[in-house]
Amino acid sequence: MEEKKFTHLTQSGVHMVEVGDKPVIKRTALARGKINLQEETINLIEKGELKKGNVLTTAQIAAIQAVKSTSQLIPLCHPIPIGGVEVEFEVTPGSIEVTVEVKSTGKTGVEMEAITGVSVGLLTIWDMVKSVEKDEKGQYPSTSISAIEVLKKEKIELNFD
Amino acid sequence: MEEKKFTHLTQSGVHMVEVGDKPVIKRTALARGKINLQEETINLIEKGELKKGNVLTTAQIAAIQAVKSTSQLIPLCHPIPIGGVEVEFEVTPGSIEVTVEVKSTGKTGVEMEAITGVSVGLLTIWDMVKSVEKDEKGQYPSTSISAIEVLKKEKIELNFD
Amino acid sequence: MEEKKFTHLTQSGVHMVEVGDKPVIKRTALARGKINLQEETINLIEKGELKKGNVLTTAQIAAIQAVKSTSQLIPLCHPIPIGGVEVEFEVTPGSIEVTVEVKSTGKTGVEMEAITGVSVGLLTIWDMVKSVEKDEKGQYPSTSISAIEVLKKEKIELNFD
Amino acid sequence: MEEKKFTHLTQSGVHMVEVGDKPVIKRTALARGKINLQEETINLIEKGELKKGNVLTTAQIAAIQAVKSTSQLIPLCHPIPIGGVEVEFEVTPGSIEVTVEVKSTGKTGVEMEAITGVSVGLLTIWDMVKSVEKDEKGQYPSTSISAIEVLKKEKIELNFD
């Protein structure tokens, strides 16, 4: 932007940084997170006996849609083309772990997309089991989301020779 | 994703399949569908005498915006760049046919975008004529949407020589 | 709006009509539509053997989310509170029928919400089975959506006595 | 819905349960979560020296907008009117805690809105500090989100006497 003096007020402002000169390469990111639930709730999920229905498929779909919406949710994220998304679950007696892998061919990494998918997948599981996780006062003493991490980020240089 | 054992619960799950290695080529899709209306309603549309206003232009705009939103509406659709959209109508005494042609240069076909545009265009026509299609009990005995089809899909290989 | 002369150009325009004085009452709408598929595709859906995964649960979720997005898809629709949505399927050898029931307590009917849910549910089924419905030339000779109708609309007057 | 036989396939489906008969009352929910960051990153946030700009205000705004979008992100959530949102931070040498309080007058609780706000606020902090949290291989060995909980849910019965 041309030579210009701006007020000091903008010094605390925000910037969507330019990525136009970054190369278009294949990128993947793998992220994971966990929701802690009562053992009884896990049983109901496995038996498919929750009033709202199929917990894990709903969480998968919510996670995939969130991956595609990341640049609308996170203000300074760049919109990028999403090539593929895999959402998987590991169910243990006291928790469900959600793993999301995102693949893209673009100018920025996809770790934000992967952890956004994990987060919304976990929130969706919580929503599906609210009626059984709530105690008699409507509180959630044993429900929590934890350990959201980026496990691995990779760039794959494309070779056009 | 690395060697891992996942619960059987995910076997009924969903996948947004990887398209990263598909070539970027020009693609078009042409789709069509029909809404059946009373002859009197068609007359009012042609004379421009409906309370909500210009039925067909509103349907065109809704169809174009739906084409651009397809990957938000259909959970496992990939977002793709839309190059152009044409929406046309064929009005007969008992129905309006909507045709949508979508052009794109990307990694996946655009037939879902074309039939989504057709569907939302038809839904919008219905919305615009509700007041005249409803009978005295508020029911729609003579209104229906039918024959939504993909007429043609094409790939045009780009030649850079 | 005050006494004013507007250009004739607006005569072909559109209006989001005022509903502010309509009573807030309980309303339901029931809509239905059908997608025609190859018998082999229906078998794969029933056996759960499609690459993209669980067809009917994905369609249910897409339909429910579309019901909630109706006023964004249909330009002159009023946003209304959605109280509940049920999406059901009837599977026959050559087709799947989707039924959507919407309940609301508001100022406008919910038939547009119900047929929007049906339409997006059907589009989602199509997307899930693309790979098996396409012929060797990438065309869809035997796939179509038909018979989208509003089966029933009801108002339930609330009695506060 | 009328007497009808549906396929067994829908037994694993999902339902947006009816809340039409629940009373409209004032409701609040308070949720909290934490992002673990390097001490150096926390210093840069406090000094306002990050390239993308003002981390906490961006996270506040993202959290508020996410609260308003909850029913679009979580498939079976009901849309509800949001009366007010407060987002606050507690910064310690190794982490930032985000607290979100949501107030509403409606038919369903707002705990999903509160934890969605917390989650998106935390994701936004991560996005703002990516450049300093990444190690030289582009990985995030010391960044994680944890302890997302609903601290308190309340209903306030309205008294019209």
Place this chain on the structure above:
Amino acid sequence: MEEKKFTHLTQSGVHMVEVGDKPVIKRTALARGKINLQEETINLIEKGELKKGNVLTTAQIAAIQAVKSTSQLIPLCHPIPIGGVEVEFEVTPGSIEVTVEVKSTGKTGVEMEAITGVSVGLLTIWDMVKSVEKDEKGQYPSTSISAIEVLKKEKIELNFD
């Protein structure tokens, strides 16, 4: 929120203020704005000879949809029910004036909705006439948007006696 000490960093933060105790009353707002265009462009609009098509109906629809999306565009705006929207135009040789009236029955005024509708209506007109307003260097020396104002806001106390 309970007694708590928060970091000074939040003092520069933002708040979506509580409106839960405001009364639900009928509200209207009327806003207006203007786009300055070349006389030749105005002629083409009136004759309906622009490549992109019907300028004013497209602007009306975009304005109505923007009114409904205001709380997604303006971060601290409360979502409110929209009862009705009227968009009108006054075309003069050098400009088009857009007037938007919004009616609602809710807890907050609708002036933001009205000026958002005006702004997006004007932006849409600009988009529709880009090809004829641009000079030979691709610049817009004679196009501008001006005079966006709230003309009138009203509350109508509801009388239940």
Place this chain on the structure above:
Amino acid sequence: MEEKKFTHLTQSGVHMVEVGDKPVIKRTALARGKINLQEETINLIEKGELKKGNVLTTAQIAAIQAVKSTSQLIPLCHPIPIGGVEVEFEVTPGSIEVTVEVKSTGKTGVEMEAITGVSVGLLTIWDMVKSVEKDEKGQYPSTSISAIEVLKKEKIELNFD
């Protein structure tokens, strides 16, 4: 589209014109607009004493998110990849000027994105200062948005030699 006769009704319709054959090049656009406010309001913004909080950072974020949403707001706009966005302010005693620069590598210019960012930035400032700009009758006699212009558009031909 094949040889076909369409009704005259579509002659007043709209078209999302094909851009598929335009070259992918670097593009920038710089736009500007102004909101006129009372001197006292400007003082409160500079001192950070407004109830809703940090006015300019909120406006920056809203502007950036609007740039990314342009193709959803403006019906016939093509979605394009956004490479970077800068939002700056010039504060004078009676007004705030917002400047938005958008960079992209794509097939269409980004002037619509830049003026959409300016417009939504200005609308957001208005929303943040409503309580102090309103007079005792709830009207806005001294608030207005003006002078929204595209200052400069540039194409940068990419050279792959």
